[in-house]
Amino acid sequence: MSGRPSHSALGLSSAVLLAAAALALVDRHAARPWRARIPALRKPTLRGKVTDATAAVRAARRMNRAAGLLAGSVLADSAVEHYRGSFHNKAMIAPLASAIFSLAVSAHGNADKRPVAHRARDVVYSGAFFTGLLGAGFHLFNVSKRPGGFCWQNLFYGAPLLAPAALILSGATGFLSERVRDTLPGRSPTIAGIPAGRAVAAATALGLIGTMGEAGLLHFRGAYHNPFMYAPVSIPPVAAVLIGHAALGRARERRWVTRLFLRLSAAMGFAGVGFHIFGVARNMGGWRNWSQNLLNGPPIPAPPSFTGLALAGLAALGLMEDHPDD
Amino acid sequence: MSTRDEARAAPRAINGRAPDVFRRGEWVPMREHAEEEEVDFVVVGTGAGGAPLIARLAESGFSVVGMDAGPYFRPLEDFASDEREQEQLYWLDERICDGANPIVMGGKNSGQAVGGSTVHFAMVSLRFRPEWFKSRSALGYGADWPLDWREMWGYYQIAEQALSISGPVRYPWGPRRPRYPYRAHELNGAAELLARGAEALGMKWTATPLATVSAPHGRSPPCVYRGFCRFGCSTNAKQSQLVTFIPRALAAGAEIRDLAMVGRIEVGANGRVSGVHYHRDGRWRFQKARNVVVAGYAIETPRLLLASATDRYRQGLANSSGLVGKNLMTQSNQAVFGRMAQEVRWYKGPPSLAITEHWNYEDRKEFFGGYCWMAQGPLPVEWVTIQTSSRGLWGQALRDAMEHYIHQVGLKMVGEMLPDERNRVTLADEKDQYGLPIARITYSWGENDKALIQHALGQMQMSLEAVGATDIFRQEDDTNHLAGTARMGSDPSSSVVNADCRTWDIPNLWVCDGSVFPTTGGVNPSLTITSIALRTADRICALAARGEL
Numbered sequence: 001m002s003g004r005p006s007h008s009a010l011g012l013s014s015a016v017l018l019a020a021a022a023l024a025l026v027d028r029h030a031a032r033p034w035r036a037r038i039p040a041l042r043k044p045t046l047r048g049k050v051t052d053a054t055a056a057v058r059a060a061r062r063m064n065r066a067a068g069l070l071a072g073s074v075l076a077d078s079a080v081e082h083y084r085g086s087f088h089n090k091a092m093i094a095p096l097a098s099a100i101f102s103l104a105v106s107a108h109g110n111a112d113k114r115p116v117a118h119r120a121r122d123v124v125y126s127g128a129f130f131t132g133l134l135g136a137g138f139h140l141f142n143v144s145k146r147p148g149g150f151c152w153q154n155l156f157y158g159a160p161l162l163a164p165a166a167l168i169l170s171g172a173t174g175f176l177s178e179r180v181r182d183t184l185p186g187r188s189p190t191i192a193g194i195p196a197g198r199a200v201a202a203a204t205a206l207g208l209i210g211t212m213g214e215a216g217l218l219h220f221r222g223a224y225h226n227p228f229m230y231a232p233v234s235i236p237p238v239a240a241v242l243i244g245h246a247a248l249g250r251a252r253e254r255r256w257v258t259r260l261f262l263r264l265s266a267a268m269g270f271a272g273v274g275f276h277i278f279g280v281a282r283n284m285g286g287w288r289n290w291s292q293n294l295l296n297g298p299p300i301p302a303p304p305s306f307t308g309l310a311l312a313g314l315a316a317l318g319l320m321e322d323h324p325d326d
Numbered sequence: 327m328s329t330r331d332e333a334r335a336a337p338r339a340i341n342g343r344a345p346d347v348f349r350r351g352e353w354v355p356m357r358e359h360a361e362e363e364e365v366d367f368v369v370v371g372t373g374a375g376g377a378p379l380i381a382r383l384a385e386s387g388f389s390v391v392g393m394d395a396g397p398y399f400r401p402l403e404d405f406a407s408d409e410r411e412q413e414q415l416y417w418l419d420e421r422i423c424d425g426a427n428p429i430v431m432g433g434k435n436s437g438q439a440v441g442g443s444t445v446h447f448a449m450v451s452l453r454f455r456p457e458w459f460k461s462r463s464a465l466g467y468g469a470d471w472p473l474d475w476r477e478m479w480g481y482y483q484i485a486e487q488a489l490s491i492s493g494p495v496r497y498p499w500g501p502r503r504p505r506y507p508y509r510a511h512e513l514n515g516a517a518e519l520l521a522r523g524a525e526a527l528g529m530k531w532t533a534t535p536l537a538t539v540s541a542p543h544g545r546s547p548p549c550v551y552r553g554f555c556r557f558g559c560s561t562n563a564k565q566s567q568l569v570t571f572i573p574r575a576l577a578a579g580a581e582i583r584d585l586a587m588v589g590r591i592e593v594g595a596n597g598r599v600s601g602v603h604y605h606r607d608g609r610w611r612f613q614k615a616r617n618v619v620v621a622g623y624a625i626e627t628p629r630l631l632l633a634s635a636t637d638r639y640r641q642g643l644a645n646s647s648g649l650v651g652k653n654l655m656t657q658s659n660q661a662v663f664g665r666m667a668q669e670v671r672w673y674k675g676p677p678s679l680a681i682t683e684h685w686n687y688e689d690r691k692e693f694f695g696g697y698c699w700m701a702q703g704p705l706p707v708e709w710v711t712i713q714t715s716s717r718g719l720w721g722q723a724l725r726d727a728m729e730h731y732i733h734q735v736g737l738k739m740v741g742e743m744l745p746d747e748r749n750r751v752t753l754a755d756e757k758d759q760y761g762l763p764i765a766r767i768t769y770s771w772g773e774n775d776k777a778l779i780q781h782a783l784g785q786m787q788m789s790l791e792a793v794g795a796t797d798i799f800r801q802e803d804d805t806n807h808l809a810g811t812a813r814m815g816s817d818p819s820s821s822v823v824n825a826d827c828r829t830w831d832i833p834n835l836w837v838c839d840g841s842v843f844p845t846t847g848g849v850n851p852s853l854t855i856t857s858i859a860l861r862t863a864d865r866i867c868a869l870a871a872r873g874e875l
Contacts, residue, residue, distance in 0.1 A: 147513075147521035152495040153533055157512040222541040223508045282542040284550050284561045296550070 068106025272303025373442015441568030664795025
């Protein structure tokens with residue numbers, strides 16, 4: 001590869017990632033499970049009716065943060081990986097652009113307390129969704145044209161099949177957040193007729209399984225040489241099953257185990273950044289040789305995808321709690 | 327004085343310490359033995375056969391001294407990215423090579439360093455086809471090994487784990503094998519073209535199992551695809567004996583003596599060996615030992631056994647069968663090269679990233695033995711050498727040809743040559759710098775060897791043609807790895823050592839390297855040598871437990 005890495009691009013990516021992480025950590029006390037536990041303090045609920053006018057907006061903003069975090073992860077990851085691929089196909093710039101917009105409208109959505117969907121946010125989130133789909137198509141094509149086709153070797157070293165899914169998820173989460181926000185006063189938020197909490201919970205479960213598949217594949221490529229590499233294939237599947245169960249199960253359950261595993265997944269996403277920083281150090285020359293090892297080592301921006309999904313899952317639980325449909 | 331020259335000038339493993347191969351300028355503690363102390367084992371040679379044996383014996387509680395004629399290199403400091411400079415890793419002492427097809431000695435077949443040839447080997451780590459252990463009875467040529475492939479399958483697994491082999495998730499030939507400890511490396515341009523060619527010919531192919539890590543292991547960082555793989559690896563990604571079994575041996579209490587050239591094995595009045603005479607730090611010395619293991623590879627092992635002749639053993643040690651030095655085998659290493667329209671950049675990464683063993687497992691052919699071929703990536707000096715020797719290019723024509731370097735592609739075989747008693751190592755009258763008789767290496771290809779080579783060249787050419795290579799030419803004369811010269815067997819009259827690598831004639835004299843191969847198979851031998859060494863260590867422990875040493 002010729003030339004030196006674009007240090008400013010990497011620096012920008014890291015800054016964006018950190019900003020997204022900070023955004024995600026705000027307002028952690030939104031769930032208020034203790035209040036729900038005491039009947040006298042529990043707000044009266046009616047089937048299909050909303051009594052807390054701000055609840056939908058609160059849930060939507062949580063989802064904006066999740067979408068933003070996912071977009072931040074995509075931005076930093078695709079910046080590094082597509083730079084490594086020398087942007088040899090012009091389309092490789094698309095996920096960067098899409099993720100930057102997605103990040104911006106997520107910040108906008110988080111600041112926006114109005115209970116109406118925003119057209120620009122909808123456009124950007126939809127754009128991210130379709131950019132991710134297109135990316136998945138490109139990546140499939142890249143793997144299929146290699147000798148051996150869809151074999152382990154090409155799954156390891158071809159374009160990562162599931163990586164564009166993070167952009168799909170970011171777009172989907174953001175788009176759903178607009179539907180949640182757009183709930184008419186006095187109505188429970190629904191998405192295509194399905195209660196929003198359940199829809200987001202189901203999407204989170206699928207997203208977690210996909211992201212786990214990606215991490216599992218790449219950690220298998222790394223021969224699980226560090227036992228902590230098993231974490232992303234151990235915790236998220238439990239969280240996925242639990243949140244999937246929540247999507248289909250009773251809305252009024254407290255589900256503290258589900259919350260616990262979602263929070264564990266979220267924490268693991270950040271811990272993964274630390275492990276990947278350590279992983280870069282284990283390459284020849286360590287951090288002194290950062291310009292090469294950032295590209296060769298484990299992708300530092302990748303693990304927060306789990307955090308973004310876990311936040312979406314927590315938002316879904318909040319939605320189901322605020323708008324019980326059974 | 328550069329650190330490299332320093333390594334050659336004087337022994338480094340002295341005063342109770344040896345170089346720490348993982349840290350610049352640092353040392354690791356090393357147990358030392360006095361020369362008058364009768365150690366349990368002296369192992370002559372620290373390569374693919376010697377090093378695992380030294381480590382396993384030391385780990386089993388034996389006192390062990392490993393001797394090597396070569397220097398103790400520090401990979402992080404001594405290995406320059408320079409083809410000519412790195413020739414220091416080869417055994418380039420004078421030899422006399424004759425016969426119809428004289429073997430070129432050096433980089434392809436003999437190393438001189440602690441860690442032996444594995445310091446510069448191309449890391450290709452393949453298992454034998456099971457039938458090769460019974461070549462005579464199962465396939466009708468060569469000789470049967472006294473080893474069972476199922477037992478060897480277990481030792482291969484131990485060796486692959488110890489060397490952290492990076493290999494494919496599924497290996498397409500032979501019986502099932504456990505998963506390689508590390509995943510295969512990414513293919514480079516040359517390997518991809520091998521794969522496309524094989525697919526066009528309807529052959530299976532795979533990423534080659536290599537002894538260089540694809541993810542961190544201990545203090546070895548993952549391979550950075552520097553491409554200087556047939557030389558010293560300056561990052562320690564290569565899992566040579568120098569960075570695997572030798573550190574294990576030291577940790578277990580073995581002593582390594584670098585720049586220690588063993589010239590003669592001493593035989594006591596009882597007919598058993600009693601120690602070795604070796605040259606180190608300017609003078610001849612003697613180390614007493616209860617057992618001596620010779621692990622100097624197919625030239626130096628018979629040379630030492632023959633040169634240690636006494637009145638009692640006039641034909642050399644362990645030579646009642648007359649087979650010491652005979653049945654020398656090399657492997658055919660011919661190649662076909664061509665040029666692609668697109669850039670290939672074959673110098674990136676290890677040179678042999680993809681392989682097809684099709685003709686090792688396909689018996690519908692009109693000659694004995696098998697062969698595989700691998701992708702190639704000769705560096706510029708080697709490429710110039712091939713251009714001048716195989717094509718006779720010189721001057722402007724050579725310069726023009728070199729312009730195409732990054733577009734070149736090639737396939738190189740590793741082919742089985744059959745054992746023949748006329749191919750042999752004997753002692754010449756001339757003496758070397760130590761005053762020891764020089765080895766005379768006599769080699770001629772047989773009709774079967776020639777048929778196999780022609781078949782392989784044709785197949786490799788078809789593969790290159792299938793991917794659209796142009797300006798195709800053949801390198802017809804190359805050979806590489808060695809074997810034979812102290813073959814193992816089940817009958818003292820037709821072999822030098824038994825299945826445990828113990829010589830039939832002298833119970834406390836052993837041979838543990840590629841010399842013991844009765845046949846050489848169509849794959850690179852190092853993993854099989856290491857596996858045999860691991861088995862030998864287990865057998866020695868079992869014999870010791872029964873009081874039969």
